[in-house]
Amino acid sequence: MEDLVKASIGAFIFYILIIIIIFLLTRAFWCWYWKINKRVQILGSIDQRLADIQRLLAQGNTVNAVMTDEISNIASGVNSNKVAQQTIDDDEDLPEL
Structure with missing residues (x-):
């Protein structure tokens, strides 16, 4: 047994x-x-781009000067530290209310 x-x-x-x-x-x-491995890679890329956009939005008054191509450059790793220096204070072109 x-x-x-x-x-x-x-x-x-x-x-x-x-x-x-x-x-x-x-x-x-x-x-x-x-294509699960490819999907994971793409989701990681999207996550990184969203983190970059969130970081840019957290900078407050400089977000108005950020152009779409700068966001895509940040996502691709080109000029990731470059953010336009124009601020909300530079509003000479806005009409007085």
């Missing part, structure tokens, strides 16, 4: 290991097939 229990436990462990190996092998295929 003990031999039967030991054999059953050994077979169970063997089958579990086989299932884990099959899962790991097929996981790589399904991640490639459904």
Whole structure:
């Protein structure tokens, strides 16, 4: 009886290991097939852009001078420290109320 229990436990462990190996092998295929790795990369890029936009908005009065291309340059890593220096105080072109 003990031999039967030991054999059953050994077979169970063997089958579990086989299932884990099959899962790991097929996981790589399904991640490639459904482009999950690409989606994770794109979501990371979007997250970084949103963090950059949030940082720019937190700067308050300089946000009016930030152009769309500067935000996209920040997202791509070009001139990431450059923010236009025009402030709300420079409103000579606005009419008096």
